[in-house]
Amino acid sequence: MSTETIKVPVKVKEPKERLFSSANKKLLRDPLNDSNPITVQVLGICSALAVTVQMKPSIVMALSVVVVCAFSNLVISTLRNVIPNRIRIIVQLVVVAALVILVDQVLKAFVYDVSKQLSVFVGLIITNCIIMGRLEAFAMANKPWPSFLDGIGNGLGYGLILVAVSAVRELFGSGKLMGFQVAPDSFYKAGYFNNGMAILPPMALIIVGIFIWIQRSKNTKLIEPN
């Protein structure tokens, strides 16, 4: 009887990265604060100024941006090895434009009045720099799943600022929140006026500036060295 054992080549299974590993969670969490697209990366300001007069359109806008950003990141990241470098911008824009047309049609079908209110700004998601910025900076160099998460995270970070700014502007500009009257009539009788300035675009800039101030005084590592 031979005691020789047959050597079986042991297959070492490569540890598969879990779907929500800590690195992936970081991709979702960072854009909410440490690398917020609006207040830190300075992307997507134009639409943030234009749609934040009221809360409802800005929530719809934020959701649309989350969807477009996540799926364009996914598509471009899947295609990243076959896109020729010279014409990458055009390829990216075509993918984004197709997704935006989809979102536009869905909005028109299900929330028609909000879609009317947003008018051209849904179309202008194509030129929202968050989408292009994340495609260039992340999706072109990373695998599909992390890119997808990065898209969702950045969309949410954008939405957070959008909703916060619009809450301030709607509250002070027209005394309402989500379309409901908040400032009571007795205020107006006592001589309170809606601040007409809050509805104008320059005020949106100043409010975003103040948000940056608040964020950086809490999160001191973001302070610029001057």
Place this chain on the structure above:
Amino acid sequence: MEHVNIFIKAVFIENMIFAYFLGMCSYLAISKTVKNAVGLGMAVIFVLGVSVPVCYLMENYLLKPGAMSWLSASFADVDLSFLSFIMFIAIIAAIVQLVEMIVEKFAPALYGALGIFLPLIAVNCSILGGALFMQDREYATLGEATTFGLGSGVGWFLAIVAIAAIREKIRYSNVPAPLRGLGITFIITGLMGIAFMMFMGVAL
């Protein structure tokens, strides 16, 4: 005279930054030094000056209802205006890619400094905004559309150079630390926007 009117209007009264707040992202991010601001401003003038007339030709000979009648009378009732978004953005992206290649070849230092914001001119809302305003205002001739494109480019150029100069100076003043850099720039731009509101309603 008409051209002068359109130019002045595009530069001051309907300034892309202060009146419509278009193209803010690159405006805020590249305005740290006057040198880079001038470089990006020139690129924007060039892209707007080229893409607006090209979009004008596209609009009038391809997209407008009945614009294709120069091909044959049977196309007289074809309306392709629903394609304008995607056509305009494709033209702009192509021109931006061209500019990127030129800058990379002839001014590598500027190319390094502009970084991600050079390809982002393609999605600079002021460019697509310029093309859409051109479509909206129905300029009579190609010349007028070109003047409008150049004028809005110059307006954008002036705005970014102005804020860059202010930011270079403000470095020596005592801004609260969390407000330094981006925060104070937002607030200054807001104040400049309020100042530019005085041009509203000036009729030329």
